[in-house]
Amino acid sequence: MKITVSELKTNMxxxxxxxxxxxxxxxxxxxxxATIISADSDxxxxxxxxxxxxxxxxxxxxxxxxxxxxxxxxxFSKVANMVGLHGGKELGHADRMQYYLGIIINALLKNDxxxxxxxxxxxxxFLLSAxxxxxGEAAIxxxxxxxxxxxxxxxxxxxxxHADLGVKIVQQAKESLELGTLFQYAEIVAGxxxxxxDGSGYPSGLKADAIPLQGRVMALVDVYDALTTDRPHRKxxxxxxxxxxxxxxxxxxxxxxxxxxxxxFESDFEGLTGNT
Numbered sequence: 001m002k003i004t005v006s007e008l009k010t011n012m013x014x015x016x017x018x019x020x021x022x023x024x025x026x027x028x029x030x031x032x033x034a035t036i037i038s039a040d041s042d043x044x045x046x047x048x049x050x051x052x053x054x055x056x057x058x059x060x061x062x063x064x065x066x067x068x069x070x071x072x073x074x075x076f077s078k079v080a081n082m083v084g085l086h087g088g089k090e091l092g093h094a095d096r097m098q099y100y101l102g103i104i105i106n107a108l109l110k111n112d113x114x115x116x117x118x119x120x121x122x123x124x125x126f127l128l129s130a131x132x133x134x135x136g137e138a139a140i141x142x143x144x145x146x147x148x149x150x151x152x153x154x155x156x157x158x159x160x161x162h163a164d165l166g167v168k169i170v171q172q173a174k175e176s177l178e179l180g181t182l183f184q185y186a187e188i189v190a191g192x193x194x195x196x197x198d199g200s201g202y203p204s205g206l207k208a209d210a211i212p213l214q215g216r217v218m219a220l221v222d223v224y225d226a227l228t229t230d231r232p233h234r235k236x237x238x239x240x241x242x243x244x245x246x247x248x249x250x251x252x253x254x255x256x257x258x259x260x261x262x263x264x265f266e267s268d269f270e271g272l273t274g275n276t
Contacts, residue, residue, distance in 0.1 A: 002027060093225060094131045100221035101127055103268045107261040114257065117213055126214065129186035133193050133218050136166025163203045166190030185214055193218040198252045216255045220246065220262060224269060239270040
């Protein structure tokens with residue numbers, strides 16, 4: 001069967017299901033861009049072909065904007081929100097993450113232990129690229145991401161693959177757009193935001209300072225947003241409950257120094273969620 005990217009985008013679930021019985025060739029402007037072999041074995045190709053449209057928009061905006069990163073936010077936000085909705089996140093996830101990251105970055109610039117490294121970052125580029133941290137979820141079956149009951153071990157293992165898949169998708173975009181610098185932070189956070197301070201995270205089981213600081217920062221704000229918004233499997237926590245969970249995760253899930261910085265500015269987080 002042959003379909004276009006537009007057809008796939010319009011009725012993705014239908015064609016992913018059909019791919020269980022037959023190979024589906026995906027084309028764009030008459031050119032083959034992907035083959036969906038089955039929902040289990042080649043979800044990446046299906047979603048990469050859809051993301052290709054968004055990357056094309058990003059590429060054109062990069063060409064038009066030059067180094068003015070702020071002009072690229074709408075295009076990156078489009079990718080992030082598309083992936084977020086596929087994963088069952090509340091609309092606005094990308095914007096909330098930008099806000100939270102800004103708070104933490106400002107806090108770390110006042111912290112002697114972190115300010116030198118954080119000051120070396122291109123903050124605008126980091127904030128822009130960080131929107132792609134969960135892009136690998138685009139290649140995960142939405143019935144797993146949106147499941148309301150407990151995940152089976154195999155389902156959780158598939159979801160965990162989104163970190164490695166995210167790195168691959170970012171690398172593909174980096175190569176096709178020939179703009180490695182733009183995606184340097186995206187590749188880092190996509191692959192490390194589920195690592196944990198005590199080494200029990202994934203995909204690589206990195207521990208403590210072996211986890212890139214950008215990934216450690218993203219881990220904390222990502223968990224805060226997850227806790228304070230509705231998800232398919234649970235209702236949101238209050239701000240106070242989320243703060244307590246993050247505080248209790250200091251030294252296990254999270255970098256203790258980052259938790260300290262978060263606690264010093266946690267009231268600014270509450271101002272966005274409105275959850276007390």
